[in-house]
Amino acid sequence: MTLFRVAARVGVSLLLGAAAAVAAAPPSGFKAGVFEPARPAPEFALRGSDGSELTLARYRGKVVLMSFGFTNCAAVCPITLATLAQARGALGAAADDVQVVFVTVDPERDAAPRLKTYLAAFDNSFVGATGTPEALAAMRKSYGVVARKVPMVDGYAMDHTSSVFLVDREGKLRALMPYGREARDFVHDVKLLLAK
Amino acid sequence: MRGGSVRTRWRAFARSSALLATFLLIAIAWASTAPIEAASRDELFEIPAGTWARRMAGEKIDILPDTIRLTLGINDVLLLRNLDDVPQVFGPALIMPGQSFRLPFEVASTYSFACTAHAKGAMNVIVDDTPARGWPTLRWRARHWLQRSS
Numbered sequence: 001m002t003l004f005r006v007a008a009r010v011g012v013s014l015l016l017g018a019a020a021a022v023a024a025a026p027p028s029g030f031k032a033g034v035f036e037p038a039r040p041a042p043e044f045a046l047r048g049s050d051g052s053e054l055t056l057a058r059y060r061g062k063v064v065l066m067s068f069g070f071t072n073c074a075a076v077c078p079i080t081l082a083t084l085a086q087a088r089g090a091l092g093a094a095a096d097d098v099q100v101v102f103v104t105v106d107p108e109r110d111a112a113p114r115l116k117t118y119l120a121a122f123d124n125s126f127v128g129a130t131g132t133p134e135a136l137a138a139m140r141k142s143y144g145v146v147a148r149k150v151p152m153v154d155g156y157a158m159d160h161t162s163s164v165f166l167v168d169r170e171g172k173l174r175a176l177m178p179y180g181r182e183a184r185d186f187v188h189d190v191k192l193l194l195a196k
Numbered sequence: 197m198r199g200g201s202v203r204t205r206w207r208a209f210a211r212s213s214a215l216l217a218t219f220l221l222i223a224i225a226w227a228s229t230a231p232i233e234a235a236s237r238d239e240l241f242e243i244p245a246g247t248w249a250r251r252m253a254g255e256k257i258d259i260l261p262d263t264i265r266l267t268l269g270i271n272d273v274l275l276l277r278n279l280d281d282v283p284q285v286f287g288p289a290l291i292m293p294g295q296s297f298r299l300p301f302e303v304a305s306t307y308s309f310a311c312t313a314h315a316k317g318a319m320n321v322i323v324d325d326t327p328a329r330g331w332p333t334l335r336w337r338a339r340h341w342l343q344r345s346s
Contacts, residue, residue, distance in 0.1 A: 030300070031300065031302070032299075033274075033288065033289060033297050033298060033299030033300075034297070034298050034299075035289070035291070035292075035295055035296070035297055036295065036296045036297075036298060037294075037295065039292050039295065142290075143290060144283075144285050144289060144290020146310040146311075159310070160310070161288075161310050162310075163288055163289075163309075176288065176289050176297070176299075178288060178299070178307060178309070180305075180307070
Protein backbone atom coordinates (compact mmCIF):
# COMPACT_ATOMS: atom_id res chain seq x y z
CA MET A 1 0.00 0.00 0.00
CA THR A 2 1.49 3.34 -0.99
CA LEU A 3 1.93 6.22 1.41
CA PHE A 4 -0.63 8.12 -0.62
CA ARG A 5 -3.26 5.45 -0.01
CA VAL A 6 -2.45 5.33 3.73
CA ALA A 7 -2.80 9.10 3.96
CA ALA A 8 -6.06 8.99 2.04
CA ARG A 9 -7.45 6.31 4.38
CA VAL A 10 -6.37 8.22 7.50
CA GLY A 11 -7.91 11.40 6.11
CA VAL A 12 -11.20 9.75 5.25
CA SER A 13 -11.29 8.15 8.72
CA LEU A 14 -10.74 11.56 10.29
CA LEU A 15 -13.57 13.07 8.32
CA LEU A 16 -15.89 10.16 9.02
CA GLY A 17 -15.01 10.32 12.71
CA ALA A 18 -15.72 14.01 12.80
CA ALA A 19 -19.00 13.49 11.00
CA ALA A 20 -20.06 10.61 13.26
CA ALA A 21 -22.45 12.87 15.13
CA VAL A 22 -25.97 12.30 13.98
CA ALA A 23 -29.31 13.97 14.55
CA ALA A 24 -30.12 14.49 18.22
CA ALA A 25 -33.09 12.75 19.77
CA PRO A 26 -35.68 15.23 20.96
CA PRO A 27 -35.91 15.59 24.73
CA SER A 28 -38.93 14.48 26.75
CA GLY A 29 -42.06 16.62 26.29
CA PHE A 30 -42.08 17.59 29.96
CA LYS A 31 -40.18 20.50 31.45
CA ALA A 32 -39.95 18.63 34.75
CA GLY A 33 -38.00 15.48 35.45
CA VAL A 34 -40.14 12.50 34.48
CA PHE A 35 -40.39 9.09 36.13
CA GLU A 36 -40.52 6.21 33.65
CA PRO A 37 -42.52 4.13 34.18
CA ALA A 38 -44.78 6.14 36.46
CA ARG A 39 -45.72 4.40 39.73
CA PRO A 40 -48.54 5.18 42.17
CA ALA A 41 -47.59 8.12 44.38
CA PRO A 42 -47.17 6.96 48.00
CA GLU A 43 -50.40 7.43 49.94
CA PHE A 44 -50.44 9.33 53.23
CA ALA A 45 -52.87 10.47 55.90
CA LEU A 46 -51.98 13.81 57.49
CA ARG A 47 -53.84 16.70 59.09
CA GLY A 48 -55.00 19.26 56.56
CA SER A 49 -54.85 23.01 57.09
CA ASP A 50 -58.61 22.98 56.54
CA GLY A 51 -59.00 20.86 59.67
CA SER A 52 -59.86 17.60 57.94
CA GLU A 53 -57.79 14.50 57.30
CA LEU A 54 -55.66 14.98 54.24
CA THR A 55 -55.00 12.04 51.96
CA LEU A 56 -53.74 11.92 48.41
CA ALA A 57 -56.76 9.84 47.40
CA ARG A 58 -58.96 12.84 48.27
CA TYR A 59 -57.67 14.56 45.12
CA ARG A 60 -58.02 11.65 42.70
CA GLY A 61 -59.16 13.12 39.39
CA LYS A 62 -57.07 16.25 39.90
CA VAL A 63 -53.45 16.99 39.18
CA VAL A 64 -51.67 17.47 42.50
CA LEU A 65 -48.62 19.70 42.84
CA MET A 66 -46.95 18.80 46.12
CA SER A 67 -44.31 20.90 47.76
CA PHE A 68 -42.41 20.48 51.04
CA GLY A 69 -41.40 23.42 53.22
CA PHE A 70 -42.10 25.48 56.32
CA THR A 71 -43.82 28.78 57.01
CA ASN A 72 -40.70 30.38 58.53
CA CYS A 73 -38.78 29.80 55.32
CA ALA A 74 -37.23 33.05 54.15
CA ALA A 75 -36.63 32.37 50.48
CA VAL A 76 -37.28 29.02 48.83
CA CYS A 77 -40.83 28.28 50.02
CA PRO A 78 -42.32 31.74 49.31
CA ILE A 79 -40.82 31.68 45.81
CA THR A 80 -42.12 28.18 45.11
CA LEU A 81 -45.62 29.00 46.39
CA ALA A 82 -45.73 32.29 44.49
CA THR A 83 -44.69 30.44 41.33
CA LEU A 84 -47.41 27.84 41.85
CA ALA A 85 -50.01 30.56 42.47
CA GLN A 86 -48.91 32.29 39.27
CA ALA A 87 -49.14 29.02 37.34
CA ARG A 88 -52.63 28.34 38.70
CA GLY A 89 -53.69 31.81 37.67
CA ALA A 90 -52.37 31.26 34.16
CA LEU A 91 -54.30 28.00 33.82
CA GLY A 92 -57.66 29.77 33.95
CA ALA A 93 -60.64 27.43 34.32
CA ALA A 94 -58.34 24.40 34.18
CA ALA A 95 -56.97 25.45 37.57
CA ASP A 96 -60.05 23.86 39.14
CA ASP A 97 -58.51 20.51 38.26
CA VAL A 98 -55.24 21.34 39.99
CA GLN A 99 -54.57 21.08 43.72
CA VAL A 100 -51.48 22.46 45.43
CA VAL A 101 -50.52 20.65 48.64
CA PHE A 102 -47.86 22.13 50.91
CA VAL A 103 -46.45 19.62 53.39
CA THR A 104 -44.64 21.10 56.34
CA VAL A 105 -41.22 19.86 57.36
CA ASP A 106 -41.51 21.84 60.61
CA PRO A 107 -44.48 20.47 62.59
CA GLU A 108 -43.19 22.14 65.78
CA ARG A 109 -44.15 25.55 64.47
CA ASP A 110 -46.52 24.80 61.61
CA ALA A 111 -49.85 23.96 63.17
CA ALA A 112 -52.83 23.66 60.83
CA PRO A 113 -54.22 27.20 61.48
CA ARG A 114 -50.81 28.75 60.88
CA LEU A 115 -50.46 26.84 57.61
CA LYS A 116 -53.91 27.98 56.52
CA THR A 117 -53.14 31.66 57.14
CA TYR A 118 -49.74 31.41 55.49
CA LEU A 119 -51.00 29.66 52.35
CA ALA A 120 -53.97 32.01 51.94
CA ALA A 121 -51.48 34.79 51.25
CA PHE A 122 -50.54 32.96 48.04
CA ASP A 123 -53.76 31.25 46.94
CA ASN A 124 -56.91 30.42 48.87
CA SER A 125 -57.13 27.01 47.24
CA PHE A 126 -53.75 25.82 48.54
CA VAL A 127 -53.95 23.15 51.21
CA GLY A 128 -51.35 22.60 53.90
CA ALA A 129 -50.51 19.32 55.58
CA THR A 130 -49.05 18.66 58.98
CA GLY A 131 -48.93 15.77 61.41
CA THR A 132 -46.79 14.09 63.99
CA PRO A 133 -43.04 14.23 63.39
CA GLU A 134 -43.11 10.46 62.85
CA ALA A 135 -45.92 10.57 60.29
CA LEU A 136 -44.25 13.40 58.40
CA ALA A 137 -40.87 11.66 58.48
CA ALA A 138 -42.42 8.48 57.09
CA MET A 139 -44.14 10.45 54.36
CA ARG A 140 -40.92 12.25 53.44
CA LYS A 141 -39.07 8.96 53.28
CA SER A 142 -41.63 7.50 50.88
CA TYR A 143 -41.05 10.44 48.52
CA GLY A 144 -37.29 10.63 48.99
CA VAL A 145 -37.57 14.05 50.59
CA VAL A 146 -34.77 15.35 52.78
CA ALA A 147 -35.32 17.69 55.75
CA ARG A 148 -33.00 18.62 58.57
CA LYS A 149 -32.93 21.27 61.26
CA VAL A 150 -30.25 23.94 60.94
CA PRO A 151 -29.51 25.97 64.11
CA MET A 152 -29.64 29.74 63.63
CA VAL A 153 -28.83 32.67 65.92
CA ASP A 154 -32.52 33.35 66.52
CA GLY A 155 -33.78 29.77 66.52
CA TYR A 156 -33.56 27.35 63.64
CA ALA A 157 -34.33 26.91 59.95
CA MET A 158 -35.01 23.80 57.92
CA ASP A 159 -32.85 22.58 55.08
CA HIS A 160 -35.16 20.59 52.80
CA THR A 161 -35.86 19.24 49.35
CA SER A 162 -37.16 22.09 47.24
CA SER A 163 -38.52 20.24 44.21
CA VAL A 164 -42.25 20.05 43.49
CA PHE A 165 -43.86 16.62 42.92
CA LEU A 166 -46.39 16.29 40.10
CA VAL A 167 -49.09 13.65 40.61
CA ASP A 168 -51.52 12.91 37.79
CA ARG A 169 -55.30 12.43 37.92
CA GLU A 170 -54.86 8.69 38.54
CA GLY A 171 -52.62 9.25 41.53
CA LYS A 172 -49.40 8.36 39.76
CA LEU A 173 -46.20 10.18 40.59
CA ARG A 174 -45.30 11.45 37.16
CA ALA A 175 -42.67 14.11 37.55
CA LEU A 176 -40.48 16.26 39.75
CA MET A 177 -39.98 19.95 39.00
CA PRO A 178 -36.68 21.26 40.39
CA TYR A 179 -36.65 24.50 42.37
CA GLY A 180 -36.27 27.66 40.36
CA ARG A 181 -38.35 26.75 37.32
CA GLU A 182 -40.79 29.35 36.04
CA ALA A 183 -44.58 29.33 36.30
CA ARG A 184 -44.88 28.74 32.57
CA ASP A 185 -42.99 25.45 32.99
CA PHE A 186 -45.59 24.28 35.51
CA VAL A 187 -48.39 25.45 33.20
CA HIS A 188 -46.84 23.50 30.34
CA ASP A 189 -46.55 20.26 32.33
CA VAL A 190 -49.90 20.55 34.08
CA LYS A 191 -51.58 20.95 30.69
CA LEU A 192 -49.86 17.77 29.53
CA LEU A 193 -51.08 15.92 32.62
CA LEU A 194 -54.62 17.29 32.34
CA ALA A 195 -54.82 16.31 28.68
CA LYS A 196 -54.16 12.64 29.43
CA MET B 197 19.02 5.31 -10.71
CA ARG B 198 19.26 5.39 -6.91
CA GLY B 199 18.81 9.18 -6.87
CA GLY B 200 15.64 8.80 -8.93
CA SER B 201 14.19 6.31 -6.43
CA VAL B 202 14.88 8.62 -3.48
CA ARG B 203 13.29 11.51 -5.37
CA THR B 204 10.22 9.39 -6.17
CA ARG B 205 9.85 8.36 -2.54
CA TRP B 206 10.32 11.93 -1.38
CA ARG B 207 7.64 13.11 -3.81
CA ALA B 208 5.26 10.40 -2.60
CA PHE B 209 5.97 11.36 1.01
CA ALA B 210 5.41 15.07 0.29
CA ARG B 211 2.21 14.33 -1.59
CA SER B 212 0.90 12.12 1.22
CA SER B 213 1.82 14.70 3.86
CA ALA B 214 0.09 17.43 1.89
CA LEU B 215 -2.99 15.23 1.57
CA LEU B 216 -3.02 14.41 5.28
CA ALA B 217 -2.55 18.08 6.18
CA THR B 218 -5.44 18.99 3.89
CA PHE B 219 -7.68 16.42 5.54
CA LEU B 220 -6.60 17.66 8.97
CA LEU B 221 -7.38 21.25 8.06
CA ILE B 222 -10.77 20.23 6.70
CA ALA B 223 -11.47 18.22 9.86
CA ILE B 224 -10.47 21.14 12.11
CA ALA B 225 -12.52 23.57 10.04
CA TRP B 226 -15.50 21.22 10.26
CA ALA B 227 -15.01 20.59 13.98
CA SER B 228 -14.94 24.29 14.75
CA THR B 229 -17.87 25.39 12.58
CA ALA B 230 -20.34 22.51 12.27
CA PRO B 231 -23.11 22.48 14.88
CA ILE B 232 -22.53 19.95 17.63
CA GLU B 233 -25.17 17.27 17.52
CA ALA B 234 -25.23 14.03 19.42
CA ALA B 235 -27.03 10.76 18.87
CA SER B 236 -28.80 11.34 22.18
CA ARG B 237 -29.08 14.30 24.50
CA ASP B 238 -29.24 11.97 27.49
CA GLU B 239 -26.39 11.94 29.98
CA LEU B 240 -26.98 8.53 31.50
CA PHE B 241 -26.02 7.30 34.96
CA GLU B 242 -27.12 3.84 36.10
CA ILE B 243 -27.25 2.10 39.45
CA PRO B 244 -26.21 -1.46 38.59
CA ALA B 245 -28.02 -4.47 40.03
CA GLY B 246 -26.56 -5.52 43.38
CA THR B 247 -25.39 -2.03 44.39
CA TRP B 248 -27.43 -1.97 47.59
CA ALA B 249 -26.14 -5.39 48.65
CA ARG B 250 -22.57 -4.31 47.99
CA ARG B 251 -23.09 -1.12 50.01
CA MET B 252 -24.59 -3.13 52.86
CA ALA B 253 -21.47 -5.31 52.76
CA GLY B 254 -19.42 -2.19 53.46
CA GLU B 255 -18.22 -1.44 49.95
CA LYS B 256 -17.99 2.24 49.07
CA ILE B 257 -19.65 2.79 45.72
CA ASP B 258 -19.89 6.19 44.06
CA ILE B 259 -22.01 6.26 40.93
CA LEU B 260 -23.01 9.87 40.63
CA PRO B 261 -20.19 12.40 40.77
CA ASP B 262 -20.56 15.41 43.07
CA THR B 263 -20.76 17.63 40.01
CA ILE B 264 -22.21 16.79 36.62
CA ARG B 265 -21.53 19.03 33.63
CA LEU B 266 -24.08 19.33 30.84
CA THR B 267 -24.30 21.50 27.73
CA LEU B 268 -27.52 22.98 26.38
CA GLY B 269 -28.63 21.56 23.06
CA ILE B 270 -26.06 18.76 23.19
CA ASN B 271 -26.33 16.69 26.36
CA ASP B 272 -28.89 18.62 28.39
CA VAL B 273 -30.97 15.74 29.73
CA LEU B 274 -29.91 14.03 32.94
CA LEU B 275 -31.06 10.41 32.79
CA LEU B 276 -30.83 8.36 35.98
CA ARG B 277 -31.72 4.67 35.93
CA ASN B 278 -32.08 2.28 38.85
CA LEU B 279 -31.28 -1.29 37.82
CA ASP B 280 -31.01 -2.44 41.42
CA ASP B 281 -33.79 -4.32 43.22
CA VAL B 282 -34.40 -1.72 45.96
CA PRO B 283 -35.49 1.96 45.77
CA GLN B 284 -32.54 4.34 45.64
CA VAL B 285 -32.13 8.03 46.26
CA PHE B 286 -30.23 8.99 43.15
CA GLY B 287 -29.48 12.67 42.76
CA PRO B 288 -32.68 14.67 43.12
CA ALA B 289 -35.14 11.79 43.17
CA LEU B 290 -36.12 8.55 44.85
CA ILE B 291 -36.11 6.05 42.00
CA MET B 292 -37.88 2.71 42.22
CA PRO B 293 -36.28 -0.53 40.96
CA GLY B 294 -36.41 -0.63 37.18
CA GLN B 295 -37.45 3.01 37.01
CA SER B 296 -35.74 5.92 35.26
CA PHE B 297 -35.79 9.62 35.98
CA ARG B 298 -35.30 11.91 33.01
CA LEU B 299 -34.63 15.57 33.83
CA PRO B 300 -34.20 18.07 30.98
CA PHE B 301 -32.49 21.45 31.38
CA GLU B 302 -33.26 24.52 29.28
CA VAL B 303 -31.40 27.27 31.11
CA ALA B 304 -27.65 27.51 31.64
CA SER B 305 -27.00 27.68 35.36
CA THR B 306 -25.72 25.73 38.34
CA TYR B 307 -28.36 23.56 39.97
CA SER B 308 -27.97 22.12 43.44
CA PHE B 309 -29.96 19.13 44.63
CA ALA B 310 -30.16 17.65 48.10
CA CYS B 311 -28.92 14.07 47.77
CA THR B 312 -28.36 11.66 50.63
CA ALA B 313 -26.31 9.43 48.34
CA HIS B 314 -23.51 12.00 48.42
CA ALA B 315 -21.18 12.52 51.35
CA LYS B 316 -21.73 16.28 51.15
CA GLY B 317 -25.49 15.77 51.05
CA ALA B 318 -25.78 17.64 47.77
CA MET B 319 -25.18 17.19 44.08
CA ASN B 320 -24.54 19.98 41.60
CA VAL B 321 -25.45 20.04 37.95
CA ILE B 322 -23.64 22.71 35.95
CA VAL B 323 -25.41 23.45 32.69
CA ASP B 324 -23.33 25.38 30.15
CA ASP B 325 -24.61 27.35 27.18
CA THR B 326 -24.29 25.83 23.72
CA PRO B 327 -20.74 26.71 22.58
CA ALA B 328 -20.46 29.38 19.91
CA ARG B 329 -18.97 28.47 16.55
CA GLY B 330 -15.21 28.57 16.13
CA TRP B 331 -12.81 28.10 18.99
CA PRO B 332 -15.48 27.37 21.69
CA THR B 333 -16.96 24.59 19.53
CA LEU B 334 -13.53 23.14 18.78
CA ARG B 335 -12.61 23.31 22.48
CA TRP B 336 -15.89 21.59 23.45
CA ARG B 337 -15.27 18.80 20.95
CA ALA B 338 -11.69 18.34 22.15
CA ARG B 339 -12.76 18.25 25.82
CA HIS B 340 -15.58 15.86 25.06
CA TRP B 341 -13.30 13.59 23.04
CA LEU B 342 -10.72 13.55 25.84
CA GLN B 343 -13.41 12.76 28.44
CA ARG B 344 -14.70 9.88 26.36
CA SER B 345 -11.19 8.58 25.73
CA SER B 346 -10.13 8.61 29.39
